[in-house]
Amino acid sequence: MAPTIFISAGEASGEHYGALLIDALKRRLAAAGQTGSFFGMGGERMGSAGLERIVRSEDMAVMGITEVVRHLPRIYGEFRKLKQAVRARPPDVAVLIDFPDIHFKLAEEFHRLGVPVVFFVSPQLWAWKKHRIKLVQKYVTRMLVIFPFEEAFYRERGVAAEFVGHPLAELPLPTITREQFAAENNLDTAATWIALLPGSRAKEIRDNLPEMLQAARTLVEQSAPQGRALQFPVPLASTLNAAQRTAVAAMVAEHAGGLPIRLVRDPRAALHHACASIVASGTATVEAALIGNPFVVVYRVSPLTYAIAKLLVKVPHVAMANLIAGKRVVPELIQSDFTAANIVQHIGPLLPDGPPRQSMMKELAAIGGLLRSNPAGNALRSPGAIDRVAEVALQLIAPLSPAPFQPKH
Secondary structure, rough: OOOOEEEEEEOHHHHHHHHHHHHHHHHHHHHHOOOEEEEEEOOHHHOOOOEOOOOOOOOOOOOHHHHHHHHHHEEEEEEEEHHHHHOOOOOOEEEEEEOOOHHHHHHHHHHHHHOOOOEEEOOOOOOOOOHHHHHHHHOOOOOEEEHHHHHHHHOOOOOOOOEEEOHHOOOOOOOOHHHHHHHHHHHOOOOEEEEEOOOOOOHHHHHHHHHHHHHHHHHHHHHHHHOOOOEEEEEOOOOOOOHHHHHHHHOOOOOOOOOEEEEOEEEEHHHOOEEEEEEEEOHHHHHHHHOOEEEEEEEEEOHHHHHHHHHOOOOOOOOOHHHHHHOOOOEEEEHHHHHHHHHHHHOOOHHOOOOHHHHHHHHHHOOOHHHOOOOOOOOOOOOOOOHHHHHHHHOOHHHHHOOOOOOOO
């Protein structure tokens, strides 16, 4: 009998991993002469990969305490759809990707139904809400983490955890040439490109993009006397719907009149070909680090959300690149420090090919090495992150001969 697999992702990065995971599961099942069916929550990419979307992830991507409160009725309604679906059709295994506020509640439901749960991409319990470790201990069968320091955190607390590597660390650099990318997005190859990545959610973009555009205006004004042309590709997340994309375009028109702003589709290509970037805190900062693009991290939330986070979050850095490195590698401009003037001050030294730029690129290369489960030169290669998640998920399906978790020694 073909296995039924529940897969759920609520944000752009997780949705990307979910689509790759469905492909990996299909390959493994096909190799065993089987097929599978997939349902859950996801975006367009997961739908195209074969997921029956009970809930669309673009309808759930809300961040921040005050923002979540405003959208609670809609979020609860979508969550009820998921619960009803899994009760009507209990899957053989569930893979939950990040998005802890919804997924911990789903994990509890799966526990009641006797469905094994794989949690991929750990919630940042090591930073805040450590009390939630009890939910992981009780409801999560396997925790598969993408940052090396997370494995020890969970194992010390009795969780079957494994560092599988970061999926983005396994991706080759974009193959599209600078000329092709320029032609597709109305960019000038002779110009200096500075990518603006304001986030994957509509609320993030509204909070972050206007200040980025003001910084872009200042940079253009400063570069004009030097005869240096600047252009600013702005990648839009795949989880944004048509109305949200239109709203971003209107925001650019309002705040960036006369500026060479280009809305583009491919964030990795934009990072690969940009001279430097201004990046909202989140997965895009990991992408920038892995690609080796010098960048500045920015972020802003509502004053209440920030005040509460200051009380609860106990980490020395905000940017994941800095947390992985254990030191300040990239500048962090958060909340009141996130101003156009500060952005210009910190990104300016990264544009010419001098010591600040070279130093950051060297540090980013080191971070990339830490995020790979198979460091260069390691002859004993294991599956990549996504393949390992697929492997573990299928092991937990009883008819496919499950393998118990074997702790490392």
